[in-house]
Amino acid sequence: MNWDNIFKTLEKYTQYKHYLLLFDQYKLPRKQSRDEMSKVLHEAVTDEGFIGSIMSETAMDEWLALHQKDGNNYSFVYNLQEKIQDGLLNNLYVSRNKYIKLRLWDINPHNESEDLNSVMPNLTDITLVGIHRNENAGTYTFSFVSPCEVTGSRADGSTRVFKKVFFSHCVFFDNSNDVKVIFNPTSNLQHVNGVRKERFDWTPIANMVFNKVQEYIGGVLIVAPNWIPQALYKFAEEATSHNNPKITAASFNAQEMIEEFAAEVLKQAGVDTINEPALISRLIQDIQISFESQLFEIYSVEEEKENSLTIFKQRSDGITHIISVESTEEGFKIGPAAQAARRSRQDGDIDLLGVNLKTNDRMYKFLVEQGTDAYLIRGTNTFIEEEVVNIVIRRLNEYRTKIQVAAERHIRSEEGTSFPEAK
Incomplete structure (x- = not known):
């Protein structure tokens, strides 16, 4: 795992409450700052101790790709006309390494350069970074990252454009035909992977994620939420x-x-x-x-x-x-x-x-x-x-x-x- 990239990602995108949810799960000692929490997390994964690490690299990789599903997010809930074919989601999950071509820790999120082509050059499209199974909740979650551009300020106060990582997730439920698309409504957004929202309407972004997941599950028909x-x-x-x-x-x-x-x-x-x-x-x-x-x-x-x-x-x-x-x-x-x-x-x-x-x-x-x-x-x-x-x-x-x-x-x-x- 590339911990240099992981630390940068945690610094830019991970909230203190994200850490709290994980630390409570693994009974890790809480600290006062996000920086201290990241160091504790690093030790929990890398320190083998006498009986092995507290948290495996596999678990760390999964959490890193998945943790942004909690937060001040938008959740678009679609309803399928028919349930996904039995076994398809599980087969995709079992064979997930075949479909995941990029890990989140492969991305260096440092984005100070104004040459946007040199920023995160390996993130040029909406990309699958994880498929997760939660037995307790009865869900399969597909995690994606996309390049997005936002407006910001230089040191002198003038406006410029930054390239950032846009996290999104698509969740399927065992016991219903619902499909949930989750993402954070990034401030000052110009576009996500070339797709622009319509003023206050983020539907085009949600549809982009929903269409992407169909590359893995096949085409589906939805029922309009007229009810x-x-x-x-x-x-x-x-x-x-x-x-x-x-x-x-x-x-x-x-x-x-x-x-x-x-x-x-x-x-x-x-x-x-x-x-x-x-x-x-x-x-x-x-x-x-x-x-x-x-x-x-x-x-x-x-x-x-x-x-x-x-x-x-x-x-x-x-x-x-x-x-x-x-x-x-x-x-x-x-x-x-x-x-x-x-x-x-x-x-x-x-x-x-x-x-x-x-x-x-x-x-x-x-x-x-x-x-x-x-x-x-x-x-x-x-x-x-x-x-x-x-x-x-x-x-x-x-x-x-x-x-x-x-x-x-x-x-x-x-x-x-x-x-x-x-x-």
């Missing part, structure tokens, strides 16, 4: 639910009174409630929302003990309604923002949701957004472990299954109704 607005609606409703039987009972008991009150108010205003059923339904709904919101203020909101969720941002129909709340504790559970968010969900499809996830006594903050080919989960300047993102994916998959089952039942019901007429 995401419904799933985000269910996500928001569940995340903002009070989970309090007192509120449920009070709301149920007041239902008839609210309906009568709404009808009477409209009659007093000269509205024909018989010919305007949509209007009265909307008023009833608004009163119910306001009533429950007041109950939230009086009674406590029951939180989930594990993987509790709150909402801090909601966007409907692109830009029609954007509602945000700064509180990371209550989110849209109580207060005026909660009422506005619930009303907005009734009026249009949700295409973006800001989610706070509390797990293992830590709060994670990220956005879930609909896309054309894939939906996107992106961090908001927070270091997020890959497994935390998977919690959200699993929750969305639960909603997707319910949506699909309901749609199939509806189709069967319509077919059953129309069948006698077809005779």
Whole structure:
């Protein structure tokens, strides 16, 4: 292993939290700085001691290629029409050395030269540097590096272009048709391997990685995430639910009174409630929302003990309604923002949701957004472990299954109704 290149890569791209995850796994002593951590890591791999090294070179090579999957990343989640052929991913993993032509430690990331052709001359294309298997998670991960160009500054403050390493990963799951493309949204990016993002849209970069992995697994067809607005609606409703039987009972008991009150108010205003059923339904709904919101203020909101969720941002129909709340504790559970968010969900499809996830006594903050080919989960300047993102994916998959089952039942019901007429 070329430790000179490894040290340079660690210095440029590895965060302190990346070290912490690895050091906890191997029970290595923590240090105060990244530089000290890199020295401990070097010793753990190279010091044979009496019974061999603490960490093998193979494990080090795998971690080096894989560790950037955790962080302030974007995760694009595609859904395949059909699962990958049985055994294909495992065969690629077993024969990975046949496909990996470049190791990350073969690359010297020093990039001060303004002659970009002389910087990392062996990194000229998106390149496979690892195929990994995680038995516990049931995943196969293909790790890639690509050349990218970013704008930066010279010592005198003038602008110049730097060549850097762009890390990306493509993750396949044993128990679903999902495929996840992960990368860090590099600041001041010009392009990745000649591919440019579209303003704030990183889809072209994600598609480049997704297309590259198909060189190894073969061509695939994807299912557009048209179900995401419904799933985000269910996500928001569940995340903002009070989970309090007192509120449920009070709301149920007041239902008839609210309906009568709404009808009477409209009659007093000269509205024909018989010919305007949509209007009265909307008023009833608004009163119910306001009533429950007041109950939230009086009674406590029951939180989930594990993987509790709150909402801090909601966007409907692109830009029609954007509602945000700064509180990371209550989110849209109580207060005026909660009422506005619930009303907005009734009026249009949700295409973006800001989610706070509390797990293992830590709060994670990220956005879930609909896309054309894939939906996107992106961090908001927070270091997020890959497994935390998977919690959200699993929750969305639960909603997707319910949506699909309901749609199939509806189709069967319509077919059953129309069948006698077809005779």
